[in-house]
Amino acid sequence: MGKMQTNLGLLTICVFLSMSCFGQKDDNSKKLGKVSKLFSTEDVLEVQMAYSNRDLKKLTNDSTYINLNLTYRDDLDTLRGLPVRVRARGNFRRKNCYFSPVKLKIKKEDAKRTVFKGNKELKLVFPCLKESNNNDNVIKELLAYKLYEVISPYHFKTRLLDFTLTEPKGKKLQEHKIKAFFIEDMDELEDRFGAKEMKRNVHPLQQDSLYSIRNSMFQYMIGNTDFSTGYQHNQKLLFLNGYSIPIPYDFDMSGLCDVSYAVVSQIEGVELPLESVTDRLYRGFRRTDATMYSIRNEFLESQSRMMEIVENHKDYFENANEFEKCKKYLLEFFNVMANSDKFKSQILDKARTK
Incomplete structure (x- = not known):
């Protein structure tokens, strides 16, 4: 020792x-x-996606993803699209939360010349429930990650998001404007060290x-x-x-x-x-x-x-x-x-x- x-x-x-x-x-x-550029700034990133929470939980598992489009606002204040593969993740939150946490996969070729370059996989954290203080709960969990950065150089990088989810509800579309954050993948952390x-x-x-x-x-x-x-x-x-x-x-x-x-x-x-x-x-x-x-x-x-x-x-x-x-x-x-x-x-x- x-x-x-x-x-x-x-x-x-x-x-x-x-x-x-x-x-x-x-x-x-x-x-x-x-x-990576995605995690090299504290600026809030605007991100938009469209999917059904129910379908995401029903149709995906550890090995099954669905193809979606992620829209984000770049440094030039332009909305850009990025094809991604998505699945629900997390045992407790997947069963008990309205907004299931998500894992994203991004093809290397698609990530080129974007803020996502160098990130093949990402975790995406949302509020659990549609309730008061749900966005504040996200900020508090994000703070935990940020505080650990002070304690140890060996930590997961994070990036705060202004996230808009457009969800089909029958014949209508429901828009959720929530706080969220990305967490870097373990592979990226390994590469850093x-x-x-x-x-x-x-x-x-x-x-x-x-x-x-x-x-x-x-x-x-x-x-x-x-x-x-x-x-x-x-x-x-x-x-x-x-x-x-x-x-x-x-x-x-x-x-x-x-x-x-x-x-x-x-x-x-x-x-x-x-x-x-x-x-x-x-x-x-x-x-x-x-x-x-x-x-x-x-x-x-x-x-x-x-x-x-x-x-x-x-x-x-x-x-x-x-x-x-x-x-x-x-x-x-x-x-x-x-x-x-x-x-x-x-x-x-x-x-x-x-």
């Missing part, structure tokens, strides 16, 4: 020079690999200790227990230089998002002592005190940058109360991190040993 930490420590020093591991994402991108995805399960104590702790403290920060690094539930493992690095995704069940359909996780049948998804419980594993306190300090040093990211997304919220609730929830986490007694009782003492 010490050798693994030393090697990754040297890698981090080489990559970030004198910076801490919490570098800004633009700097990370330049040094650790090329980011010259790494490979690790398919087999690896116990968290055998994963890189620093990135494992960062991941676990991040999950505690957003109040998420709907993950397992050991079973790769809402987690991917990146194999780099002989070590496995966890990469989290899917945060809609977190306390930060606090969506109406969220339930306390019961992964592998384990019942957690939580009454609500907004209750926090540290699910990471015990490491040396020195390592745990070191990562604690990194989070505290990152607080201003993280809260700046939250503030930068304020105008995307439709309900000001949802924004304030989101901000308050994160500040509660930093209060725990800043208080030595709370850090010990809520994180160190709760850390798992097996």
